[in-house]
Amino acid sequence: MAAFQTLDDLADGQRVLVRLDLNSPVEDGAVQDNRRFERHAKTVRELADRGFETVLMAHQGRPGRDTFVSLEQHADILSGHIGTDVDFVADTFGEDALAAIDDLGGGDVLLLENTRMCDEELPEEDPEVKAETEFVRTLAPEFDAYVNDAYSAAHRSHASLVGFPLVLPAYAGRVMETEYEANTAIAQKEFDGQVTMAVGGTKATDVIDVMDHLGDTVDDFLLGGIAGELFLRADGAPVGFDLDPDLDLYDSQWADNHELIERILEENREKITLATDMAYADEDGDRAETNVADIDEKTVSFMDVGSDTAEGYADVIRDSEAVFVKGALGVFEEERFSVGTVSVLEAIAETDCFSVVGGGDTSRAIEMYGMSEDDFGHVSIAGGAYIRALTGASLIGVEVLQRED
Numbered sequence: 256m257a258a259f260q261t262l263d264d265l266a267d268g269q270r271v272l273v274r275l276d277l278n279s280p281v282e283d284g285a286v287q288d289n290r291r292f293e294r295h296a297k298t299v300r301e302l303a304d305r306g307f308e309t310v311l312m313a314h315q316g317r318p319g320r321d322t323f324v325s326l327e328q329h330a331d332i333l334s335g336h337i338g339t340d341v342d343f344v345a346d347t348f349g350e351d352a353l354a355a356i357d358d359l360g361g362g363d364v365l366l367l368e369n370t371r372m373c374d375e376e377l378p379e380e381d382p383e384v385k386a387e388t389e390f391v392r393t394l395a396p397e398f399d400a401y402v403n404d405a406y407s408a409a410h411r412s413h414a415s416l417v418g419f420p421l422v423l424p425a426y427a428g429r430v431m432e433t434e435y436e437a438n439t440a441i442a443q444k445e446f447d448g449q450v451t452m453a454v455g456g457t458k459a460t461d462v463i464d465v466m467d468h469l470g471d472t473v474d475d476f477l478l479g480g481i482a483g484e485l486f487l488r489a490d491g492a493p494v495g496f497d498l499d500p501d502l503d504l505y506d507s508q509w510a511d512n513h514e515l516i517e518r519i520l521e522e523n524r525e526k527i528t529l530a531t532d533m534a535y536a537d538e539d540g541d542r543a544e545t546n547v548a549d550i551d552e553k554t555v556s557f558m559d560v561g562s563d564t565a566e567g568y569a570d571v572i573r574d575s576e577a578v579f580v581k582g583a584l585g586v587f588e589e590e591r592f593s594v595g596t597v598s599v600l601e602a603i604a605e606t607d608c609f610s611v612v613g614g615g616d617t618s619r620a621i622e623m624y625g626m627s628e629d630d631f632g633h634v635s636i637a638g639g640a641y642i643r644a645l646t647g648a649s650l651i652g653v654e655v656l657q658r659e660d
């Protein structure tokens with residue numbers, strides 16, 4: 256497959272439409288700064304310094320979730336990282352957006368509203384279908400070129416990622432370039448010793464699908480987070496379903512994946528390590544733990560793997576030649592539920608195994624708990640995209656940049 260064009264191939268002084276991935280944790284409505292801003296700032300600063308009229312697109316959360324918010328705060332945070340103003344318009348491709356684009360001068364940077372507020376963005380469809388949407392057909396003629404810097408969203412066939420490259424000259428931004436090169440090289444690595452993958456987080460659907468394709472590469476999957484509880488359910492434990500009817504973390508992912516989980520357990524049982532104890536908040540809000548074998552009925556939300564499980568996972572990591580992390584093993588943002596995530600990360604940091612830590616949320620735990628990025632082989636701002644790349648599969652958002660038409 257052809258290599259993609261980069262910013263080195265882009266002639267100066269044009270108007271460019273740039274797709275970033277600024278998808279961030281949101282706590283009580285406040286968007287949390289994280290590595291994605293810092294890394295994408297490099298691409299945007301280069302474009303501004305070279306005198307481009309730069310228009311940014313990005314998404315935040317998913318409709319129906321409380322992380323689905325406007326990008327207004329993102330403009331301020333990004334502006335702090337770039338050191339130059341980032342204007343914001345609360346519109347995706349309507350009259351206000353077009354007027355703001357029209358007002359731009361060389362070196363100006365404008366962020367459009369959350370792409371997922373546009374109905375045509377999300378349904379997963381072929382790039383050719385996305386290129387025909389009103390969203391793409393309205394915005395594209397305003398630009399000379401399209402730049403995709405959102406490697407971490409490149410596994411999604413959404414309009415802002417795969418539609419524009421079909422109708423505009425398309426380039427990879429600096430983050431896309433770096434992440435693609437790093438993750439492609441990592442996928443080609445061969446390890447003599449044990450390869451371990453710690454799997455957690457909330458997006459169980461992404462990781463379960465990938466686990467099905469990594470059975471030959473990974474010797475031991477250490478499970479936590481939502482995926483961990485779904486596997487425990489498949490193993491017969493009375494857990495892995497939602498207690499709060501307003502929160503859908505388990506039920507729909509169970510409905511979508513339970514046959515696959517059951518098959519993976521049946522075919523690869525010796526490679527799957529499940530939690531033997533779990534942590535929850537007791538009546539006083541303190542951390543409490545229970546053995547999985549002692550659970551008769553799920554009456555509390557499990558927020559972390561238990562201390563014995565965390566210790567066992569750290570031991571496996573100390574014996575590994577390579578460790579991959581995707582998703583936190585618990586709600587590490589609260590210190591009392593950080594034991595699983597921190598034990599795994601500290602065990603990696605202490606040993607000289609090759610390691611990759613991925614995920615916009617999970618990599619935040621590194622600084623939060625006093626570790627250094629230098630203690631890890633590669634800290635990716637991608638989660639689902641990087642583990643999919645590990646399987647050797649191509650990412651649709653990268654594929655469209657590589658097309659020769």
Ligand SMILES: Nc1ncnc2c1ncn2[C@@H]1O[C@H](COP(=O)(O)OP(=O)(O)O)[C@@H](O)[C@H]1O
Pocket residue numbers: 455456457458459479480481557558559581582583584585586587588613614615616617618637638639
């Ligand atoms: N048991 C759990 N219940 C609720 N949330 C969890 C649980 N375990 C982990 N998490 C959350 O998962 C988030 C990371 O999820 P995800 O987006 O899949 O991973 P990443 O951002 O690393 O790709 C963390 O913010 C953490 O709070």
Ligand SMILES: O=C(OP(=O)(O)O)[C@H](O)COP(=O)(O)O
Pocket residue numbers: 276278316317407408411458461613614615616636637638639640
């Ligand atoms: O945060 C992301 O993925 P990740 O959590 O796998 O790192 C990307 O922005 C993709 O978001 P999505 O999983 O809502 O499509």
